[in-house]
Structure formats: C-alpha cells, structure tokens
Amino acid sequence: MEISGRLADRIRKTKGICLYLALLSLLACLLFAGCRGKGPETLKDKLIDFTFNNIILPLQDQPNMLIVLYRYPLDGSDLSEENLFERMWKYEHGKLAEIALDEFNLLRTARDDDKRWVYSQHSITILQLEEEKYEAVVEVGSLYGPLAGEGTRYWLKYENGEWKILNEEMVWK
Numbered sequence: 001m002e003i004s005g006r007l008a009d010r011i012r013k014t015k016g017i018c019l020y021l022a023l024l025s026l027l028a029c030l031l032f033a034g035c036r037g038k039g040p041e042t043l044k045d046k047l048i049d050f051t052f053n054n055i056i057l058p059l060q061d062q063p064n065m066l067i068v069l070y071r072y073p074l075d076g077s078d079l080s081e082e083n084l085f086e087r088m089w090k091y092e093h094g095k096l097a098e099i100a101l102d103e104f105n106l107l108r109t110a111r112d113d114d115k116r117w118v119y120s121q122h123s124i125t126i127l128q129l130e131e132e133k134y135e136a137v138v139e140v141g142s143l144y145g146p147l148a149g150e151g152t153r154y155w156l157k158y159e160n161g162e163w164k165i166l167n168e169e170m171v172w173k
Contacts, residue, residue, distance in 0.1 A: 002100065008022040009072060011152050014129075016062060017041040021153065023173050027075065028156075040075070043129070043134070043158065044126070044129060046140065046158070046163065047126065047129065047136050047156070047158075048069060048087075048124060050097070050156070050162070050163040051124050051138055051154075052067060052089075052124070054163070054165075055138075055152075055154065055165075056122050056140060056142070057091075057122075058073065059142070062119075062120045062144070063092070063094075064090070064091065064092050064107055064118055064119045064120070065090070065091040065119055065120050065121070065122055066088070066089070066090055066091075066104060066107055066119045066120070066121045066122065066125050067088070067089045067090075067091065067096075067121075067122045067123070067124065067142070068087070068088050068089075068121075068122075068124070069085070069086045069088070069095060069124055069125075069126075070084060070085065070086065070124070070125040071083065071084060071085065071086040072127060073091075073127050074114075081101060081105075083167070085104075086101050087125050088100070088101065088103075090103070090104075090107060090119070093145070093172045107119050107151075108121055112128065116145065117144070117145055117146075119140070120142065120143065120144050121143040122142050122143070123139075123140065123141040123143065123148060124138060124139075124140055124141075125138065125139045125140075125141075126138055127139055128154070134157060134158035134159065135155075135156065135157055135158070136155075136156045137153065137154070137155055137160075138154045138156060139151060139152070139153045139154070139171065140152055143150075149172075149173070150170060150172065150173045151169050151170070151171045151172040152168055152169065152171065153171050154167070154168045155167040155169065
C-alpha cells in the first residue's frame with residue numbers, strides 16, 4: 001500500500017510538472033509568435049514589408065505582380081538566380097505569397113492573349129541597412145513590359161516604430 005501511495009504521488013507530481021511545462025510553452029508561443037513558424041520580426045523584415053506596402057503597392061495599378069529581393073552585396077562571382085535572388089513573392093488578387101524560383105520563372109514569362117505580361121515585375125535591393133542608426137538605402141526597380149520600367153533609390157529612417165522616406169531619386173528609366 002505504501003509503495004502504490006508513493007507511486008501515485010510521483011505520478012501526480014509528474015503530471016503537474018508536465019502541465020506546467022505545457023503552459024509555459026504555450027505562453028512562449030504567444031509571446032514570441034513561434035507557434036506560427038515565425039520568430040520576432042527583424043528590422044530587415046519590417047523594411048521589406050514597408051517597401052512593398054508603402055512604395056511598390058501604391059504606385060501600381062496592376063492586379064498581379066512578382067517581387068524579388070536581390071541579395072546585396074553579392075558574395076563571390078556566382079551570379080546565378082539561385083545566388084542572386086534572396087526571396088521571391090507573387091501578388092495576386094490582393095494577396096502576397098512567397099514563392100520558389102521555379103514558380104517565379106514560370107510566372108514571369110506568362111503572357112495574356114494580347115502577348116502582354118500577366119505580371120508586372122518589381123525588385124527590392126537593400127543597398128545599405130545600418131541597424132544601429134535605424135537607416136537604410138533601398139532601390140526599387142519596376143518593369144511593366146519588356147521595354148517599360150524605372151528604378152528609384154530611397155533613403156529611409158526608422159522612427160517611432162515605422163519606416164519613413166527621407167529622400168528619393170530616380171536612378172534609371
């Protein structure tokens with residue numbers, strides 16, 4: 001009887017510890033967004049989000065877009081798309097989704113019945129990100145067709161929890 005009483009106490013303590021650890025894990029997930037598969041948003045993530053929502057999206061009147069984040073500076077001499085492109089997204093019908101290189105390549109060659117591009121193409125290149133100064137220089141390139149496009153460089157500052165445009169300059173057309 002005494003052995004089964006100690007065993008029952010041990011089981012109750014183990015259940016209590018397991019319940020405590022489960023609650024602690026749930027709390028950590030809620031605080032750090034780890035349950036959604038994402039960690040805390042970095043300054044670079046906020047910069048990419050700002051560039052899309054406040055620079056690319058408002059200037060475009062096309063419902064479908066492809067966006068690529070170029071890796072900069074490039075390391076080595078490998079200029080293949082696998083090395084050059086850091087991340088890629090498609091924007092369709094008001095929704096942004098990250099995509100792989102093979103889907104990006106397929107979509108950027110898509111044409112409608114009039115041989116026009118189905119997707120406009122936009123690039124984001126973070127030329128400089130000084131996290132300690134909360135400053136960045138970003139170049140956004142936009143292609144609307146084979147011979148139509150422009151590129152603009154933006155100087156940005158992160159203040160009060162959001163990015164602000166300090167200056168902009170068209171660098172190619």
